[in-house]
Amino acid sequence: xxxxxxxxxxxxxxxxxxxxxxxxxxxxxxxxxxxxxxxxxxxxxxxxxxxxxxxxxxxxxxxxxxxxxxxxxxxxxxxxxxxxxxxxxxxxxxxxxxxxxxxxxxxxxxxxxxxxxxxxxxxxxxxxxxxxxxxxxxxxxxxxxxxxxxxxxxxxxxxxxxxxxxxxxxxxxxxxxxxxxxxxxxxxxxxxxxxxxxxxxxxxxxxxxxxxxxxxxxxxxxxxxxxxxxxxxxxxxxxxxxxxxxxxxxxxxxxxxxxxxxxxxxxxxxx
Amino acid sequence: xxxxxxxxxxxxxxxxxxxxxxxxxxxxxxxxxxxxxxxxxxxxxxxxxxxxxxxxxxxxxxxxxxxxxxxxxxxxxxxxxxxxxxxxxxxxxxxxx
Numbered sequence: 001x002x003x004x005x006x007x008x009x010x011x012x013x014x015x016x017x018x019x020x021x022x023x024x025x026x027x028x029x030x031x032x033x034x035x036x037x038x039x040x041x042x043x044x045x046x047x048x049x050x051x052x053x054x055x056x057x058x059x060x061x062x063x064x065x066x067x068x069x070x071x072x073x074x075x076x077x078x079x080x081x082x083x084x085x086x087x088x089x090x091x092x093x094x095x096x097x098x099x100x101x102x103x104x105x106x107x108x109x110x111x112x113x114x115x116x117x118x119x120x121x122x123x124x125x126x127x128x129x130x131x132x133x134x135x136x137x138x139x140x141x142x143x144x145x146x147x148x149x150x151x152x153x154x155x156x157x158x159x160x161x162x163x164x165x166x167x168x169x170x171x172x173x174x175x176x177x178x179x180x181x182x183x184x185x186x187x188x189x190x191x192x193x194x195x196x197x198x199x200x201x202x203x204x205x206x207x208x209x210x211x212x213x214x215x216x217x218x219x220x221x222x223x224x225x226x227x228x229x230x231x232x233x234x235x236x237x238x239x240x241x242x243x244x245x246x247x248x249x250x251x252x253x254x255x256x257x258x259x260x261x262x263x264x265x266x267x268x269x270x271x
Numbered sequence: 272x273x274x275x276x277x278x279x280x281x282x283x284x285x286x287x288x289x290x291x292x293x294x295x296x297x298x299x300x301x302x303x304x305x306x307x308x309x310x311x312x313x314x315x316x317x318x319x320x321x322x323x324x325x326x327x328x329x330x331x332x333x334x335x336x337x338x339x340x341x342x343x344x345x346x347x348x349x350x351x352x353x354x355x356x357x358x359x360x361x362x363x364x365x366x367x368x
Contacts, residue, residue, distance in 0.1 A: 007278050014285040014305060018292065026298045030305065033282070037308055044275070044315045046327050049334075053311075056334055061304065061341050068345045069297060072358050083361045088292050095288035102280035106273060114272045115322030125324075132328050144335045151339035158346035161353070 002043050006036045027065050034058045045117040048126045192218040205230050275316035282309035296348050296358045300341070307337045 013032040020026050038053035082088060121128055133141055168176070177188040192207045192215050204223050206214035219229050282305060289302030311330040318326025352358050 003274060003278075007274070010278065011281055011285070014282055017298070017301060017305065018285065018289050023295050023297050023301075026301055030301050033305065034308060037312060040275070040312060041315055044319045046315050046318070046330075049311075049315060049327055049330055052331065052334055056338055057304075057308070061338060064341060064345055065297065065301065068349060071349060072297065072352050083294075091288055091291035094291070095284050098287060099281060099284035102284065103277055106277050106280060109273070111272050111276075111320055114320045117319055117322060117324070120322055120324050125327075128324055129327060129331070132324055133331070137328055137332075140332060144332065144339075147336065147339050151342045155342045155346040158343070158350050 002039060006039060010036045023069050024066070027062060027069060030065075031058055031062050034062065045121060046125065048129055194218045194220075202230075204228055272316055272320045276313055279309045279313040279316065282306075282312070294359050294361055296351070296360050296363075297345075299360060300344055300348070304337060304341070307333055 010033050013029040013036075016029040017026045017033075020029065034053065034057045038050050038058070041047075041053055042050040117125075177186075180186045181188045194201070194203050194205055194207055203220060205219075206216065206229060207218035209215050216224065223229050286302045286304075286306035286309060289305065290299055293299050293302060311333050314326040314330040314333070316326075318324060318330075348358060351363050355362055
């Protein structure tokens with residue numbers, strides 16, 4: 001029963017990996033497949049592998065995938081251009097053939113009734129697995145320890161970047177900033193914080209300069225590249241919208257400077 | 272028990288097609304993981320079929336090797352991305368330049 005619920009979900013999610021544009025969506029679909037696989041392991045009397053599948057695959061490996069996706073750029077999506085002409089059609093054809101071959105061949109085989117793991121799991125699945133792992137497969141187990149430490153060192157060596165120039169100290173940084181100021185007129189101080197002179201202090205709200213224009217330097221350039229920066233006039237619309245929802249007539253509110261009716265209502269509020 | 276093996280074959284095929292068609296190196300990697308997982312499912316299903324735990328031990332080893340492979344593979348993808356600003360498998364057609 002569990003199988004017939006999970007199998008369509010898994011196949012649909014796996015097919016989704018083929019068709020989604022963004023790598024993040026593929027990672028999430030892969031998480032669906034892996035969690036469903038863990039449940040199938042539990043059904044197949046493998047409680048240890050059920051836990052390992054969730055902890056190692058969905059917990060560690062997929063998190064690593066998402067972490068690398070964050071570093072590479074979440075928005076990086078596949079190009080649609082084919083480098084080799086007809087590659088996709090041929091790959092789909094080959095895949096269909098392979099799938100048909102495997103499924104037809106497997107349906108020809110009669111596996112008979114399953115023996116079941118009741119006797120093999122006697123005394124606990126983990127204990128029995130440990131018995132086998134540390135007797136018959138002990139050399140393979142030791143070899144995996146060598147593999148793991150090699151992988152860890154290899155990843156560190158690959159991810160490490162040697163510093164080519166000496167690190168810039170505080171004095172050198174200050175000197176460079178002052179030189180920039182003298183030569184190009186670039187402001188030596190820190191960048192303005194978002195929303196300081198605006199109505200909101202959210203990060204996507206640019207700070208307002210004394211002359212009322214928005215300062216582009218105050219907003220993160222990632223937000224600017226995505227185009228999610230809010231403009232100062234639009235913020236005033238937001239306030240009007242909220243007041244409308246609260247049932248307050250926007251023209252009656254006294255704090256809004258620049259409204260013609262503002263001085264008249266102020267006196268009423270004072271009373 | 273046949274249905275588990277058939278599901279494993281289907282997942283393996285989908286992973287195979289994914290490796291052949293997708294261009295983003297990270298997604299190609301995910302498809303390789305999908306194929307490894309499909310093999311694990313077959314291992315666990317046959318362990319139950321035959322009533323001994325060797326299949327589960329094999330699946331456990333596959334998981335360990337997959338973890339090591341992902342660590343090194345993603346580090347290589349990161350290094351390539353740092354030098355080329357792209358994670359597409361088509362761009363990395365020359366090893367040095």
